[in-house]
Amino acid sequence: MESQEIELITQKLALQNAYKYGKAPQAGAVMGKLLGTHPELKAQAKELMPIISKVLSDVGKMSPEDVKSKLQSIAPELIEELHVKREARKGLPELDISNVKPGQKVTLRIAPNPNGPPSLGNARGIIVNYEYARMYDGVFIMRFDDTDPSIKRPMLEAYQWYVDQAKWLGCPPDKVVIASDRIPLYYEYAEKLIDMGKAYVCFCDHDSFKALKDKGEPCPHRNASPEENMKNWKAMLNGDFEEKVVLRIKTDIRHKDPAMRDWVAFRIVREPHPRTDDKYLVWPMLDFESAMEDHFQGVTHIIRGKDLMKTADKQRYVYEYLGWEYPHVNHWGRVRLLGFGKFSTSVMKKGIEAGEYTGWDDPHLPTVAALKRRGIEPEAIKNVMVNMGVTETDIEFSMDTLYAENRKIVDPRANRYFFVKDPVPLKVNGAPQTTAKAPLHPLHHERGFREICVCDDPTILVTLEDKGQTKVGDILRLKDLFNVRVMSLEPFEAEYIGNDLAVLKQGAKIIHWAPTDGFTVRVLGPEGEFHGVAEQGIHNELNNVVQFERFAFCRIDSINGVIVAYYTHP
Template structure:
């Protein structure tokens, strides 16, 4: 599916969308669809793309101060820079103002019922005694929430239909008391709006025209429509997509990742084992790959199951022509070759682009090469083909390495093994471990950030150069 296939009905002349993460960590691959689709539609029709931080839960989804900057950087790296950045915790007074409006109109009330008792009544479709309090009492209780009631002692509820078929939609909580410092506002506030209240007010205030998000948030829209009706507002158009399940990334949450980074299990938010955009970027997964792939999923409510292998396949197409080829030798073992003719062997940096140049090796009798440890399990008289070089026949395999001699002529159905002659030490960080070995010395001339294809190994990105050792991060096959 092309980008053009993602469209809105009625061809609107202006579209205002928003992507609203909780800033408790950098963005992950699971966030990409929300960023890319919302941004793309504002560029297709004209309008604004808003990045909004839904950061009004200072305890259960405690914001991480650094994440406010990281998420903007992640959006920019994806090629989807926000036109406006909104931080919900900076707009608390506007939420209080709307709370007082619905209290004064009788469309909300402050409930002091014990939570389990209220749930029992709610599940039976029975109104609690707080629901019929007059405005004066509700306003008095509302003021007491700021300095008198303890945590759990009172909540503001938005009136809906107490007999609604779905108990979750009956008189939902709009505000609660949380005595927990916020990373931006400190102890300034203790009465915090829940996401559905805050989000509804922000969408209206910012002129959001289309709410485009996952189907799992359908109930949020149903709740918010009650608040919009109470306040006399028109609800934005809603477009929902089905749940997306990404195989190959494990079960991660920002809070869990944060804990495991703190414990030392992961080196940081860009650890190759994590599904964050910072980690994917470090592995050489391009922003174009992620954008194109998520747009290809389209807009429909059917659930989608994909694999990271699908994303790797898309990335491979984007990288194949651009990346030069080199050899990497994990767990190197010495290979001594006798009788090889003295000559210079030239191997292209890319077989499809000969104009890029070659890697040149000077071969001579008695040359010492290095082959991967897993390929060194050879048998006497076995003939193997050295990639880019002649065939050899194995004479012996010992603790000091493999000894072989040059075998001229063509030999079909032989194993192919890559090797290096001169080398530089190399470490490759992988999602599931670390490989140590040697790579061709020409690689030392590359700039950090360059992506290469190590033949028979995979695409890797040069992460750092320290002295005579290079560190790469593994991308994929």
């Protein structure tokens, strides 16, 4: 690439940086962006500095107005890019990227254990980490921490569920890493630490080690030589020891926090792994595996729960021993999900196995799959999670917040239909043969109209609730049809009294209805199951979210025989 072309690209990036932050750009930031977008220039890094220095000197003398005007004239798309990013990150504070070196990309990761599908809580991690990666033109990694084949046993289907549902949320990972594929790499670094005298094989049972640890005293095996520890390590790998034998990382045995003292890095697990079967007997603990992968994958920023604050302190011992730089860490508080009760993956799994739930997408469950099936839009989930931000304060999250966001999206799209819950027949004496004509959407008549024939049967269906609130003599307006006067409740009968809308000024109540030849519908929702009848046009709405008037938004899930709909929200 010619120097003039390099100078022009550098000028654009420097102007964008100055426009974004309102101050003179830093050489490191511009160099990093330049090499990140044009990695072929890495070989010319030394030659780039004079060019960058000249450009920065020129840009540094410009006023904010001049910066904007110049950038608008030579690269307006970079202004638009910033506007898009600002909109995407509404609610997300800026990251401290001072640890990002020239040529290095801001890299974040989500690290689920694939022992079930992603929940709404996992969605927060996926969305926030993805949005930060996008904000800084960085990398978003999905890493499966699946090295616990016993307590949190992975599900083979869950790996793909996470990838697919991240894509559905609009957050496709740039890279997918599976820890159980990389066990030999962890062994390699365990042996490096053993050789350095920073790790040792411990034969103490749990209670014995805890008693010593709590007193700040070393266990009898702590001072074994690297040669002896390596011998014992190999014996662990060969399956020669019982499961109480572990590999520990040496820390400060008198650390003020007992949890920091000589933590376990590897343990023996004889239960086969769903992916690797019995290929490995010695498995890394999460603190060790996660520490390794954050370094190997070049993770620059970690966002984790504040309940894991000690994790970084543990892992920094390993990073210090190996001469590595630890990523920047942000912590966020717990989110208490109101309206669902307390659910964990294990609780949900037991409920499914016991037949309490139909599957992971049962509407009673707070999984991404369940929300998708109910008709919650990924954009709504993303907006709510981004606006929630990143704060160490614990948050109570009401599903009503998500419903309100989703309603903004689906309300303009959803066609309207009559649905009568708990239907009861109302015979209308003297009713003419007619066809009701109602818009598919009250604000979008261009979509067309539903035509509901009341032709051969003077009987229609209304809700049991409406009947219960009706008295003899009441005048009712059957929406988009005609007016009736109630003559008796048992049997439930009325008489036709015309179609004059003036009855509304006289206090007539508007109720919705359904024809007797409508479709039987089951509505499945988190609050239970509802049964009713809907007009026939619903048959054309498979997989769409519709609004059952005066009831709720629902997604039509199947149309074979009885129509099954999933309750979305009010």
